[in-house]
Amino acid sequence: MNYIKNILFVALLSAVALTGCKSSIQPSTEKLFNNNWQFVISDLPFTKIRENNKWETVALPHTPVIEPKVMKGQWQGICWYKKTFTLPVHEKKQCFLLRFDGAMNASEFWINGKKVAEHQGGYLPVVFDFTDVANVGGKNTIFVKLNNRDNKITGPKPMKKLDFNMYGGLYRDAHLIIKNPVYITNAVEAGKVAGGGIFVTYPEVSKEKAVIQVKTNIANKSGKASLVVVRNELWKNGKRIQSSISENKKIEAGTDADIIMQLPVAHPELWSPQTPNLYQLKTIITENGRKSDQQTTCIGIRHIEITKGCFKINGKKMFLRGVNRHQDYPYIGYALSNNAQYRDAVKIKEAGFDYVRLSHYPHSPAFMDACDKLGIVVIDAILGWQYYSKDKAFQQHIFQTTRDLIRRDRNHPCVIAWEVSLNESWMDEPFIDELNRIAHAEYPGDQCYTAGWQQYGYDIFLQARQHRIGKYKKPDKPYVVSEYGDWEYYAMNAGLNQDAWGNLLQDERSSRQLLSNGETRLLQQATNVQEAHNDNFNTPAFADGYWVMWDYNRGYSDDLEASGIGSIDRFPKFSYYFYQSQRSPHEISNQYQSGPMVYIASRWTAKSPLDVRVFSNCEEVELFLNGKSRGKHKPDVNKTSNHLAHPPFTFHLKKFEAGELLAKAYINGKVVASQQTKTPGEITGIRLKLDESRKTPQAGVNDVVFVYASLIDKNETVVPRNNIPLTFKVEGDAALVSPEKIPTEAGIAAALLRIGNTRKPISITVEFKAKGVIKKINILPQ
Numbered sequence: 001m002n003y004i005k006n007i008l009f010v011a012l013l014s015a016v017a018l019t020g021c022k023s024s025i026q027p028s029t030e031k032l033f034n035n036n037w038q039f040v041i042s043d044l045p046f047t048k049i050r051e052n053n054k055w056e057t058v059a060l061p062h063t064p065v066i067e068p069k070v071m072k073g074q075w076q077g078i079c080w081y082k083k084t085f086t087l088p089v090h091e092k093k094q095c096f097l098l099r100f101d102g103a104m105n106a107s108e109f110w111i112n113g114k115k116v117a118e119h120q121g122g123y124l125p126v127v128f129d130f131t132d133v134a135n136v137g138g139k140n141t142i143f144v145k146l147n148n149r150d151n152k153i154t155g156p157k158p159m160k161k162l163d164f165n166m167y168g169g170l171y172r173d174a175h176l177i178i179k180n181p182v183y184i185t186n187a188v189e190a191g192k193v194a195g196g197g198i199f200v201t202y203p204e205v206s207k208e209k210a211v212i213q214v215k216t217n218i219a220n221k222s223g224k225a226s227l228v229v230v231r232n233e234l235w236k237n238g239k240r241i242q243s244s245i246s247e248n249k250k251i252e253a254g255t256d257a258d259i260i261m262q263l264p265v266a267h268p269e270l271w272s273p274q275t276p277n278l279y280q281l282k283t284i285i286t287e288n289g290r291k292s293d294q295q296t297t298c299i300g301i302r303h304i305e306i307t308k309g310c311f312k313i314n315g316k317k318m319f320l321r322g323v324n325r326h327q328d329y330p331y332i333g334y335a336l337s338n339n340a341q342y343r344d345a346v347k348i349k350e351a352g353f354d355y356v357r358l359s360h361y362p363h364s365p366a367f368m369d370a371c372d373k374l375g376i377v378v379i380d381a382i383l384g385w386q387y388y389s390k391d392k393a394f395q396q397h398i399f400q401t402t403r404d405l406i407r408r409d410r411n412h413p414c415v416i417a418w419e420v421s422l423n424e425s426w427m428d429e430p431f432i433d434e435l436n437r438i439a440h441a442e443y444p445g446d447q448c449y450t451a452g453w454q455q456y457g458y459d460i461f462l463q464a465r466q467h468r469i470g471k472y473k474k475p476d477k478p479y480v481v482s483e484y485g486d487w488e489y490y491a492m493n494a495g496l497n498q499d500a501w502g503n504l505l506q507d508e509r510s511s512r513q514l515l516s517n518g519e520t521r522l523l524q525q526a527t528n529v530q531e532a533h534n535d536n537f538n539t540p541a542f543a544d545g546y547w548v549m550w551d552y553n554r555g556y557s558d559d560l561e562a563s564g565i566g567s568i569d570r571f572p573k574f575s576y577y578f579y580q581s582q583r584s585p586h587e588i589s590n591q592y593q594s595g596p597m598v599y600i601a602s603r604w605t606a607k608s609p610l611d612v613r614v615f616s617n618c619e620e621v622e623l624f625l626n627g628k629s630r631g632k633h634k635p636d637v638n639k640t641s642n643h644l645a646h647p648p649f650t651f652h653l654k655k656f657e658a659g660e661l662l663a664k665a666y667i668n669g670k671v672v673a674s675q676q677t678k679t680p681g682e683i684t685g686i687r688l689k690l691d692e693s694r695k696t697p698q699a700g701v702n703d704v705v706f707v708y709a710s711l712i713d714k715n716e717t718v719v720p721r722n723n724i725p726l727t728f729k730v731e732g733d734a735a736l737v738s739p740e741k742i743p744t745e746a747g748i749a750a751a752l753l754r755i756g757n758t759r760k761p762i763s764i765t766v767e768f769k770a771k772g773v774i775k776k777i778n779i780l781p782q
Contacts, residue, residue: 028183028293033083033098033174034060034702041065041079046110046143049080059702061102061335063169064148066737069330069568072558074165081144081170088178089137095179095221096134099186100126101365102172102334103146105154110143120397121154122166123362123383124404127189131221144170153397157387162555164326164360164385167333172364181222182287184295185256187407190217193441195258198283198297200411201445203262205303205314210268212301215260216283218293220251226287230259235280236269270314271300271413273354274587276375278413300372300413306449306460306478309540311416313377320377320543321533321582322355323348323565324483326552327363329704330568331737331752337703338366343693345370347570348549350593352579357482357545360385360423362405371414374591379451379480380405380415384422388431395431398422402435406442417460418443421452424464432457451480464547465532466491474540481544485532486511486563512562514551515573516722516745519603522574523613526601529565529575530640530648533582537643546579569706569750570691574601581615581646585667591694596672598665601648603720604679606656614649618665618672621649626659632666680720680747681713686766686775699781703755704737709766709775711747720747727769732762734779755781 038055041064058081065075087096100107104122108115112135117128134140148168150158159166177186190196196217204211214232227248234242244263251257269277278300285293305312311320325348329336336344341364348356356376361383371378382401389395402420409415420435421427436457439450452458461475465484490510513525529546536544551564560568565575577599585596598616600623602608614621622632633649641647658679665673690697691706709726711719724744730736733756742749753764762779 027291028177028179030175030177033085033176036083037062037170038082039064039079041077043078044080046108046115046145049143049145052080055082060174061169061171061337061702063167063171063333063335064146065168066331067333067553069738070558070560071165071553074159074553074555075168076149076159077168078145078147078149079168081146082141084139084141085176086139087134087136090178092222093181094136095129095131095181095183097127097129097131097177097179097186097189098142099175099177099189100144100170100172101174103144103170104148104166104168104334105151106147108145112140120151121383121401122148122168122171124401125188125408127186129189146170152389152391153393155383155385155387156389156391156394157385159555162385163561165328165333165553165555167328167335169333169335171334171336173338173366180287180292182218182220182226182228182251182285183293184283184285185217185219187217187410188404190219190256192217192256193403194444196407198281198295198411200281200297200299201447202301202303205268205270205301207270207314208267210265210270210301212263212265212281212299213260214263214281214283215258216285217256217258218249218251218285219256220253222287223253225250225252227289228257228259228292229286230261231284231286232261232263233282233284234263234265235282236278241265265301268301271302271372271375272313272316273318273320273375273377276300276373276413278372297411298369298372299411302413304416304447304449306416306542308476308478309542310478311542318354320355321353321579322357322543322545323351323353323549323579324357324359324545324547325363325549326359327367328552329752330553332704336364337698337701338364339695339698339701339703340705341366342370342695343691343705344570345374345376346592346693346695347566349374349376349591350580351549351565351572351576352581352583355379355543355545356549357381357419357480359548362401362408365408368409368412368414372412376414377416378412378414379417379419380409381419381423382421384425386424388422388425388427390428399434399438402438403442406439410443417449417451419451419462421450421454421458421462424453427452427454429456449478453482465536468539472539479539479541481536481539481541483547484536484544485529486547488532489528490563510563513573514560514562514745515567515571515748517562519574519601519608523601523609525563525573526575526578526613527640529578530644534640534643567745567750569708569752571708571745571748571750577601577615578648581617581648582644583617584645585617585672596665596667598663598673598675600661600663600675600677602661602677603718604658604661604677605720606658608656610653610656612651612653612661614651614663616649616663616665616673617646618667620666622664622666623649623651624660624662624664625653625657627662678715678717680717681715683711683719683721683724683768683771683773684714685712685716686710686726686768686773687712687716687718688764688766688775688777690777690779697753697755697779697781699733699755699759700757701755703781705753705755707751707753707764707777709742709749709751711744711768718747722746724749724768724770727767729765729767730762731765732756732779733758733760734762
């Protein structure tokens with residue numbers, strides 16, 4: 001009888017909480033805190049900075065300095081942000097928190113004149129409670145001091161020796177969190193091992209049935225004991241498909257408690273790279289019969305299994321074709337909008353990749369969300385690059401970043417492993433032991449895999465291809481080719497098929513080729529990519545990651561690292577289409593470009609190679625020159641393509657004949673894709689393209705988007721000339737981040753546009769003054 005009464009009582013509490021009746025209190029809220037900041041670069045201390053009168057108004061994400069496209073030394077120093085805001089008055093005393101998703105690098109925070117927090121490291125959240133200093137119902141002022149100078153605790157290698165830039169600023173979202181006294185904690189702020197916030201795991205996964213386990217950590221700061229009920233609801237496509245309600249739980253004042261619940265799901269739609277099915281998990285808290293807090297977690301039901309030479313997801317074996325990514329943009333460094341993060345993920349997926357190694361630091365929460373949605377698995381990484389220190393403060397910082405990384409990202413279905421390792425660094429075994437122990441403690445069970453640069457200790461061994469040349473031994477554990485295709489050619493130590501390029505100069509042999517370097521060298525990059533990717537199948541690796549997706553700036557060099565399969569402006573090179581051709585033609589998605597494809601890797605000029613290379617994922621390709629067939633071929637099969645899913649096609653033409661090359665791709669004897677290229681003529685116009693990448697520019701969120709201006713001839717063929725200056729002008733609520741005058745690379749000039757706060761039309765005009773050519777397009781933001 002007592003059990004029945006208890007169930008009835010719990011049901012009554014839930015019903016009261018969910019009906020929106022008069023006894024309900026204002027629920028907890030979380031709002032973006034990105035607008036109306038003031039910013040200044042200054043070394044003044046806090047006691048003096050308030051007197052500074054040179055503040056400028058900015059919005060987040062924000063970078064302290066707009067850098068040149070090719071950097072010759074990154075800005076490092078101290079900058080300040082401040083903001084005045086009002087806190088609302090509610091029925092009951094509430095708790096106030098702030099979360100900064102990226103504050104580079106050493107940060108300090110003052111609210112209403114009192115220091116409330118400080119933090120080391122710029123890639124993981126800073127979360128703190130400022131209730132004790134809050135002016136409820138009145139004005140509050142926050143000051144943030146950021147120092148991105150070299151820091152021996154967060155990374156003992158100075159910027160001038162680093163292979164990438166770490167930039168600065170409040171470069172990700174900030175959030176104002178207002179909680180009722182009984183609330184769901186934040187996993188990072190709570191600091192509990194394998195706890196805090198909401199932690200979702202899957203004890204059982206199959207096509208027939210899945211079990212979702214939800215552990216919710218609830219804090220009680222009300223000053224008295226509270227009876228708490230948790231309700232978990234599973235939603236998909238706007239429909240609630242399952243729910244579960246807990247028994248009432250008494251939480252004493254000043255304490256917290258974990259409530260663990262399970263939801264069975266019949267015939268679940270499982271998450272995988274090919275079927276990235278997502279659910280929304282709504283967790284609702286009622287306290288003494290009144291709704292107190294609610295949080296929605298995006299989840300994907302899946303089970304991974306990683307063994308020596310094998311990766312399985314939901315019981316299906318697959319090889320993970322992947323790439324490494326640096327997150328920076330030209331000009332603005334790390335300060336990408338969330339929409340720009342999504343556009344990056346779309347480009348990666350459209351390039352034919354199902355896996356990204358997040359090099360060499362934690363990437364944006366928005367990028368992680370995009371990988372969940374698009375079906376891109378990731379190896380999530382802590383910061384590190386060719387350094388190690390026995391300094392206790394340094395090591396403790398690395399241990400804490402490991403904890404915070406897993407607490408931040410543990411609910412993302414895209415994460416398959418945790419690279420809790422200093423990239424390309426030799427580490428002491430006790431240090432590795434502790435990193436491995438922390439990871440498995442933070443994520444208990446068989447779904448936690450650690451990855452590292454030494455075979456010792458880690459569940460997965462990461463090794464760059466160039467490190468195995470001449471001394472490779474098959475590893476005794478699961479293995480990933482973490483990087484390949486760049487350094488082995490750049491340093492001329494490729495081995496394997498290197499003799500085929502013995503008479504080439506280093507710059508011709510290298511994979512580091514700018515978009516402007518001409519088709520012969522871009523084809524050489526594609527050859528390197530193909531040879532290396534093919535060779536990776538001779539190892540027991542279950543995944544490989546090309547270095548790198550896009551060109552990028554680096555601290556120790558004043559030129560671009562150009563091994564990307566796309567330019568720093570995200571424009572594709574020939575190698576991009578090689579990878580795109582490796583995806584199955586039968587994979588069709590409405591979220592990204594997919595299906596049968598064909599691409600002619602030639603600009604077809606008098607200087608073009610007569611061996612015309614065509615990338616396609618189809619069975620046969622037929623090439624036409626000025627309407628005449630030059631043969632229908634099957635893919636090339638040789639020592640650099642014998643393991644590929646879809647080798648390239650090569651057509652040997654005897655002489656150059658200006659005009660049109662047309663490729664038709666066949667499956668089962670039917671044309672399923674075609675593409676053409678024409679000999680470029682004289683420049684007669686400009687073609688403008690807004691790089692939406694499945695995400696329309698959005699007003700009011702500090703969105704940034706590329707605009708590509710291509711020089712074209714009378715046939716609308718791109719004329720691939722370099723260093724032709726084009727002038728960009730903008731009208732409406734938007735502004736150029738890039739300079740007004742931009743030189744072309746291979747006939748294309750890329751401008752970076754920042755969208756303003758209104759949805760009014762925006763006009764972009766591009767002028768080629770030498771020929772009096774003008775082109776204009778209009779943008780209507782969301």
